[in-house]
Structure formats: structure tokens, C-alpha cells
Amino acid sequence: MSETVLRARQLTKRYNRHLALDRIDLTVRKGSIYGFIGQNGAGKSTLMRIAAGLAHPTSGSVELFGASEGAKLVTARRRIGTTIETPALFPHLSATENLEIYRLQQGIRNRSRIRETLSLVGLADTGSKKSAEFSMGMKQRLGLAIALMSEPDMLILDEPTNGLDPLGVVELRELLRGLNRETGLTILISSHILSELDQMATDYGFIHQGRMLEQLSASELQTKCRQYLHIKVDNPELALSVIRKGLLSAEYELEPDGSIRLYGGFKRAGSVSSLLFSAGLEIEQFTPVGEQLERYFSRLIGGAAYA
Amino acid sequence: MLNLLQSELYKLRKEPSFRVLSLTLLLVAIALPLAAYYSASNGQNSAVNGIQSFMNGVKGNTLFMKIALAILAGFFISREYGSGVMKITGSSGYSRERIYAAKLTAFTIGIVFLSLLCPLVCMAVGSLLNGFGHLQETETAVYFFRTLGLTILFAIAFAAIVTAFAFMTKEHGVTIGIAMLVFLFFDTCSQLIGRYIPIYKYLYEHSVFKLFLEVSAFRLTSGELALSIAMPAVTACAFGWIGMMAFRKMDIQ
Numbered sequence: 086m087s088e089t090v091l092r093a094r095q096l097t098k099r100y101n102r103h104l105a106l107d108r109i110d111l112t113v114r115k116g117s118i119y120g121f122i123g124q125n126g127a128g129k130s131t132l133m134r135i136a137a138g139l140a141h142p143t144s145g146s147v148e149l150f151g152a153s154e155g156a157k158l159v160t161a162r163r164r165i166g167t168t169i170e171t172p173a174l175f176p177h178l179s180a181t182e183n184l185e186i187y188r189l190q191q192g193i194r195n196r197s198r199i200r201e202t203l204s205l206v207g208l209a210d211t212g213s214k215k216s217a218e219f220s221m222g223m224k225q226r227l228g229l230a231i232a233l234m235s236e237p238d239m240l241i242l243d244e245p246t247n248g249l250d251p252l253g254v255v256e257l258r259e260l261l262r263g264l265n266r267e268t269g270l271t272i273l274i275s276s277h278i279l280s281e282l283d284q285m286a287t288d289y290g291f292i293h294q295g296r297m298l299e300q301l302s303a304s305e306l307q308t309k310c311r312q313y314l315h316i317k318v319d320n321p322e323l324a325l326s327v328i329r330k331g332l333l334s335a336e337y338e339l340e341p342d343g344s345i346r347l348y349g350g351f352k353r354a355g356s357v358s359s360l361l362f363s364a365g366l367e368i369e370q371f372t373p374v375g376e377q378l379e380r381y382f383s384r385l386i387g388g389a390a391y392a
Numbered sequence: 393m394l395n396l397l398q399s400e401l402y403k404l405r406k407e408p409s410f411r412v413l414s415l416t417l418l419l420v421a422i423a424l425p426l427a428a429y430y431s432a433s434n435g436q437n438s439a440v441n442g443i444q445s446f447m448n449g450v451k452g453n454t455l456f457m458k459i460a461l462a463i464l465a466g467f468f469i470s471r472e473y474g475s476g477v478m479k480i481t482g483s484s485g486y487s488r489e490r491i492y493a494a495k496l497t498a499f500t501i502g503i504v505f506l507s508l509l510c511p512l513v514c515m516a517v518g519s520l521l522n523g524f525g526h527l528q529e530t531e532t533a534v535y536f537f538r539t540l541g542l543t544i545l546f547a548i549a550f551a552a553i554v555t556a557f558a559f560m561t562k563e564h565g566v567t568i569g570i571a572m573l574v575f576l577f578f579d580t581c582s583q584l585i586g587r588y589i590p591i592y593k594y595l596y597e598h599s600v601f602k603l604f605l606e607v608s609a610f611r612l613t614s615g616e617l618a619l620s621i622a623m624p625a626v627t628a629c630a631f632g633w634i635g636m637m638a639f640r641k642m643d644i645q
Binding site (some may be wrong): 134137138139140141156159160161162163164165167169170171172173174175176177178182185186187189190191192231241 | 395396398399402403406408475476477478479480481482483484485486487641643644
């Protein structure tokens with residue numbers, strides 16, 4: 086069983102009458118990229134803020150690197166880097182000066198770490214330019230540099246692609262994937278734009294109105310989102326034989342109720358139906374099934390259009 | 393804690409409002425004795441020496457320090473909420489108490505520096521123009537060191553009050569506006585209220601606000617001196633503790 090970096094147990098957060106988090110359970114495995122998906126106001130930022138120590142839970146607990154209480158939990162937060170909501174910058178300071186603050190704060194003796202971190206995020210050549218004059222993409226990258234300054238074991242990134250152009254999104258994704266692959270950095274990343282996460286995340290958590298709807302790995306999600314033809318005929322054995330002969334590379338499953346799942350059959354639906362029909366089979370059901378991540382999430386939160 | 397403090401002092405050094413306040417107070421401190429010198433040259437007033445300029449600088453502090461407190465608290469403390477910097481500090485792996493203590497210490501150092509700038513530069517310029525001189529009314533050295541010490545003590549007390557307030561308001565505009573209003577009108581309002589409510593008058597007269605106005609007095613009885621030492625010390629401790637406890641329970645937005 087893989088090591089857990091962050092675990093939330095029955096985490097609840099109430100702001101007066103508003104229930105921001107409702108008994109959330111969440112587990113982030115070491116070395117994973119955990120895509121935290123939910124609409125605006127679903128509770129993603131609240132959970133991340135509690136994990137980062139910025140907000141106190143109403144009930145429930147957070148465990149970080151095995152520490153769940155008091156001073157140990159506070160100290161464990163030295164192993165994380167965060168950007169919550171907006172990049173936290175001093176607008177009157179340059180990128181180097183901004184990082185100098187955090188170098189001093191974290192007690193990092195090696196001054197060259199600033200240069201290394203700026204190079205990593207592609208801001209090494211900004212010189213004395215004040216961060217107020219940076220584009221939104223540069224600010225996001227500087228925010229990420231601050232989070233990476235102390236060489237953390239885990240990054241908590243709340244909507245880090247906000248304000249980035251499409252190229253910036255791709256660059257950020259590649260940077261995070263690279264860090265994850267090369268250093269084993271664990272990443273908890275939130276977004277309400279699912280397509281930003283589906284090429285990167287290894288695990289997913291879907292949150293809606295303060296409730297965790299589902300947690301699953303990327304492969305589980307892929308299976309759930311996989312497109313297939315759902316076929317029900319009067320003679321399944323014959324149907325499988327026909328499919329095997331007619332579609333040599335076909336991947337299929339026979340369900341206990343006798344129905345067949347024919348994966349990748351979307352594009353070949355016409356030829357499949359012809360094959361079955363010409364074999365004299367009586368087709369009771371012939372339905373394309375499967376969905377994109379967006380559709381899956383929409384269905385999960387009760388979006389009737391995709392149900 | 394030392395790392396946090398170093399980081400806060402670096403921020404203070406780079407804080408534009410701190411630089412502007414320092415420069416402004418420096419110019420004021422140079423201008424005050426110069427104006428007195430030229431006034432004396434024209435026979436309008438008697439010459440003002442170093443210790444008298446120091447006294448003028450301390451009196452000026454009753455206004456300058458309050459303005460400095462409001463502005464620096466707004467920009468150095470409250471603005472960190474708006475910019476999100478407080479979120480990074482809050483999640484940096486230091487306890488809330490340490491974060492608060494480091495911020496309070498750096499802010500206090502800044503305020504003490506600003507509160508000493510005007511009296512000491514005034515004294516230096518006055519001494520250059522007319523010599524250091526001496527006071528007829530009291531022992532000059534005792535007066536100088538006592539006033540300097542009390543100025544530092546009151547600066548610490550006011551810094552503790554304003555830090556607690558700035559951490560709670562979280563909006564730099566609100567902090568500057570309200571702190572400025574309170575500091576500029578509190579004394580006048582309190583004197584007015586004190587006429588009708590005797591207990592309020594008693595409390596006000598024993599508060600740091602009233603005692604601070606007496607810092608430049610030539611003579612203080614031992615009771616007055618003890619009160620002028622004890623009250624800012626107690627105020628600083630009380631507000632330091634209140635602010636720290638409030639910040640510990642606070643959610644950082």
C-alpha cells in the first residue's frame with residue numbers, strides 16, 4: 086500500500102449557516118498528482134486552506150505526512166508549498182526580491198536557490214522588473230516559484246491556471262508533470278476546468294456543494310469514462326463468435342446478464358450491427374455508452390443533460 | 393523564529409511606505425531646527441540649541457508617530473492579507489504565535505526607528521547650528537535619556553495596539569483610515585467625554601494616550617514616572633497577547 090501524504094477525515098467546515106465542507110474524506114498518495122475537481126464554490130479552496138493551516142476545521146481532522154495534531158502538524162507544513170487562489174506577491178519587488186523573502190523565511194542558506202527556482206519556472210531573465218509589471222502568466226509562475234522555493238515534498242495549487250493563456254497552461258502542465266516524474270513531488274491541484282487536469286492527474290476527487298462525491302484513480306476513471314457499445318442479443322455466444330471473426334482486434338466483455346461490452350466500437354457501430362444482423366441475431370439493445378470527463382463529472386453532480 | 397524575523401525585517405526595509413515615512417520625517421527633522429535658526433537670525437525668536445530641538449522633535453512626535461503608526465500598519469501588516477502574502481506565511485510551517493510575534497517585533501522596530509528619527513535628527517541639526525546647550529528647568533542628561541527611553545516605551549505600546557488592530561481589520565485602507573481617525577481625535581473626544589463621565593476621565597488620564605502627551609515634560613514625580621513606565625509596558629503586553637490569541641483562532645482569507 087502506497088504511503089499517504091495528506092489525509093482528511095470527516096472534515097467539516099461551517100461558516101455561520103453555510104456548510105462549506107460536509108464530512109469530507111480525502112486521501113492523497115505520495116508521488117501522485119491529485120486533481121481536485123469541482124465547480125466554483127464547491128469547497129475546493131476551503132479544503133486546501135485547511136490543509137495549508139489557513140483555516141480551522143469545524144470538525145474532523147487533517148493528517149499531513151503522518152502528523153495530525155498540534156506542533157507536529159504545523160511543522161509538517163514546512164514540507165509543502167502552496168499557491169491558494171492568487172499568486173501572493175509583493176508588487177513593488179522584483180522576482181528575485183520576492184523569493185529572497187521566502188529564502189530568509191525558510192532559512193535557506195544557499196542564495197543560488199533563488200536563481201535555480203527562477204530558471205525552473207522560466208523567470209530567470211526578469212532582472213529588476215517589478216512583479217507589478219508582470220503579465221498574469223508571469224505572476225502565476227512566480228507564485229509557483231515561491232511554492233517551490235523550499236524544495237517541498239508536496240505542492241498545493243489552487244486554480245493555478247487562472248489567467249494563463251493556452252500556451253501557459255500547457256507549459257505549467259509540462260512543468261508539473263516533469264517535477265512529479267523527476268523528483269516524485271506530490272501535487273494536489275484544483276481546477277473547475279477539467280480538461281486541464283485530465284492529461285496530468287493520476288488521481289481524482291470530485292467535490293460538489295461541500296461533499297466529496299467520488300475519489301478514484303485515473304485508470305479507474307478511464308474505465309468508467311471508456312466508450313463502448315452495449316449490445317444485447319438473443320444469442321450472446323454466437324454474437325461473440327461473429328465479433329471475434331469479423332473484428333479481429335476487438336476488445337469485449339461479457340456481462341453476467343448476457344449483454345456484451347464492445348470497447349472502441351463507436352466508430353465501427355455500423356459494421357458491427359451489419360455483422361450481427363447478417364448472422365441472423367435478434368438485436369434487443371445496441372447502445373453507444375461512454376463519456377468525456379466533463380460529462381462524467383456533470384452526471385456525477387446531477388447534470389440532467391448528460392444523465 | 394529568527395528566520396521569520398529576518399524575513400519580516402527584509403520586508404520592512406523594502407516597504408515603500410516605510411521609506412517614504414523615513415524620508416519625510418528626516419526632512420521635517422532637518423527643517424524644524426533650520427527654520428528656528430533662520431527665525432532667530434532675523435531676531436524673531438531666541439536661538440534654539442540641540443536639546444531644545446530635541447524637545448521640539450519629541451513634541452512633534454505626538455503627531456508624527458501617530459501618522460506613521462497608521463500608515464505603516466496599513467501597508468506593512470494589513471496589506472499582506474489583500475495581496476495573499478499572509479496565506480504563504482500562514483502555511484509556512486511556523487505557528488501562528490511565532491508569525492504574529494515576528495510581525496509585531498519587526499513593526500515595533502520600524503515604529504521605534506521612526507519615533508526616534510525626528511527627535512534625534514532635530515537634536516543633531518540643532519547642535520550643529522547652536523551647540524547642544526542645556527536646560528534651565530532640569531538636569532539635561534537625565535531629561536534626555538528619560539525622554540528617549542519613554543519615547544521608545546510608548547512607541548512599543550502603540551505598536552502593540554495598532555498591530556492587533558491591523559491583524560483584525562485585514563484591509564489596509566480600513567486600518568489606515570480608522571487608526572488615523574482614532575489617533576487624531578481620540579484625545580479631543582476623550583477630554584470632552586471626560587468632562588461628563590468622571591470614570592472615563594480617570595481611565596483616559598491613566599492611559600497611554602494621555603501619558604504620551606506628557607513625555608516631554610521637564611519634571612515628572614516618581615509616581616508619574618512609574619506610571620509612565622508601567623502603563624505602556626502593561627499595554628504592550630496586553631495588546632500583544634490579545635492580538636496573538638485573536639490571530640491564533642483566525643482564519644486567513
